[in-house]
Ligand SMILES: O=C([O-])CC(=O)C(=O)O
C-alpha cells in the first residue's frame with residue numbers, strides 16, 4: 038500500500054474519474070486495486086488537520102464565528118468526507134485515507150453501498166468483478182433487507198441481522214431504521230437489546246465500541262486514541278451493573294451504549310462517526326457470568342470504593358482532555374443507583390453530562406403526564422403520585438414533577454414534593470426511616486405511619502397516578518390495579534421497567550382490570566389491546582423519545598452544561614407533539630413514526646433554553662432553531678462517488 042503525505046493531496050480535478058490522466062498514471066504506478074485519494078479543493082485544514090469550509094475561513098478572517106448558510110451540517114459537526122455538505126446529486130470522494138482499494142471500499146461500512154454502486158462507480162473504484170452485475174437503488178435494498186428481516190421469527194435473529202448490516206453498510210442500516218422505526222426500534226433497542234446483552238458473549242462479532250477495564254488504568258487516554266474517529270460528540274457509557282431491569286451483566290452491557298447511540302443517529306440525526314459507545318469493566322458480581330467459560334469481561338468481583346472512583350475519574354479526565362468540553366454529551370447509562378447519583382453529582386459541574394435513566398426518563402414521563410392531563414383534567418399539582426421503585430428513574434421522575442409543579446404554582450420545592458410518595462423494597466418511604474435511607478431517597482421521606490406493601494400504600498394514599506420503576510416485573514397485581522380503578526375514573530398507570538419481562542403489568546392487564554378506563558403507558562412496547570370492542574393503544578414511555586433530540590439540542594448549540602430547565606423544555610416539546618387524533622386513541626405520546634420531526638422540535642427547545650441560560654457557546658443563535666436542527670441532521674441517503 039502506498040501512502041501519501043499531506044503535500045501530495047490532490048485537488049478535485051486531478052482524480053475526476055477512471056479516464057483522468059492522473060488516474061491512468063496512478064493505475065500504472067500502483068497495483069490495479071490501489072489508488073490515491075483527493076480532498077475537495079475548496080477546503081483547507083485547521084491546525085489539527087480538520088477540514089474547514091471556505092465560508093468558515095472567511096468568517097474566521099473577519100473575526101466572526103459564522104454559520105455557513107449553504108451547509109447542511111452544523112453544530113460543530115465536521116464533515117471530513119464532504120458527504121453531508123454535498124447534496125445528493127453532487128459527487129464526493131469516498132475516502133480521506135490516502136490509499137484505498139475496491140476490495141477495502143466494499144468492506145468499509147461508512148462508504149459501502151453494496152449492489153447500489155453504479156456501473157461508473159464500479160469502474161472508477163476497482164469494483165468490477167467484486168460484485169454481481171445487477172445494480173439496484175437504495176430503496177430496493179431497503180425493501181430486500183426488510184423482507185429478509187421479516188422472515189426471521191426470533192427477535193434475536195433480527196437483531197443480529199441488523200448488527201451485521203450496521204457493520205457492512207452503515208447508511209443502509211440507518212435508512213432501514215429511520216424508515217421502519219416502529220418495527221425496528223424493539224429490535225435494535227428495548228426489549229430485544231436486553232436479550233442481546235444477556236447473550237452478548239456468544240453473539241459478539243466485531244467490537245462496536247471501546248472496552249475500558251481496570252487493566253487500562255493509567256493509560257485510558259491512549260485507549261481513547263485507539264478509536265478511529267476523532268471528532269466525537271456523544272459518548273454513551275455503562276459499567277454494566279444495572280442493565281435495564283436485568284441486573285449486573287458486566288461487560289455484556291456493551292449492547293446498551295451501542296443501541297442507544299444508534300438511536301442518537303437514527304432518531305436524533307447525530308452523525309454516526311461522532312458517536313462513541315464505551316463499556317467500563319470493573320468486574321461483575323454476577324456469579325453465572327463469573328463461572329461462564331465464554332464470558333468476555335474481567336473475571337473478578339466488582340471493584341468498589343476508591344479503586345472504582347479512581348478509574349472513573351481517570352476516564353472522565355481523559356474524555357475531556359481528548360475531546361474537549363463543548364462537543365461532548367456524556368450519557369451515563371445503566372449504572373447501579375449508588376454510582377449513578379454520585380457520578381452525576383460529581384461531574385455535572387465540570388463536564389457536559391447527562392444520566393438518561395435519571396434525567397431522560399424523568400423528562401419523558403413528565404411529558405406523558407402533562408399530556409394525560411388533557412384526558413383526566415386538572416393541573417399537575419391537583420394530582421397525587423405514588424411510585425414503586427425509588428432508584429434512578431423513580432426519584433429522577435419525582436424530582437422533575439415536583440420542579441414543574443413548583444414552577445406552575447410558585448410553591449417551594451419542599452412543598453410540592455409532599456404530593457409525591459415513593460415505595461421501595463422496604464415499604465413506603467416515611468420520615469421514621471430517615472436514618473437508614475440512601476441520600477437520594479431522603480427528600481421523599483414524608484410524615485406518615487410506616488406501610489409495608491404497595492397494596493396498602495395504594496389504598497391509603499389513593500394516588501391518581503401510579504408509576505412503576507422498580508425493575509421488578511408483575512408487581513402491579515390485580516388487587517393493586519383494581520384499587521387504582523376503585524377511586525379514579527381514569528387511573529393513570531405507568532409500568533416503566535424494562536425489558537418486557539420486567540414490566541410491572543402488561544397492557545392487557547391494565548385495561549382489563551380497570552374495565553378499559555386506564556391511561557396506560559410502559560417502558561417497553563406492548564401491542565394494542567381490544568377490550569369490549571374498543572381498541573386501546575398503549576403508549577411507550579421510553580427515554581428514546583427524549584435523549585436523541587436532547588443530545589442534538591446540546592450539540593448544535595455548543596452547550597457546556599446540562600440544566601434541569603432543559604429537561605422541562607424537552608418534556609414540554611414532546612407533550613405538545615401529541616395530537617387530538619392520538620388523544621382520541623387514549624395515547625399520551627405521539628407515535629414513533631414522526632420521531633425525527635419530534636427530535637428537531639425537542640432539540641430546538643433545548644437549544645433555546647441553553648441560549649436563554651447563557652450556556653450555549655455556538656453564536657450567534659440561529660434565528661429558526663427548528664430549521665437549524667433539521668439541517669444538522671444526518672441523512673442516510675447514499676452519495677455519488679466520483
Ligand atoms: O433502555 C431503555 O429502554 C430505557 C432505559 O434507559 C432503561 O430501562 O434503563
Ligand SMILES: [Mg+2]
Pocket residue numbers: 281370371393394
Ligand atoms: Mg437505561
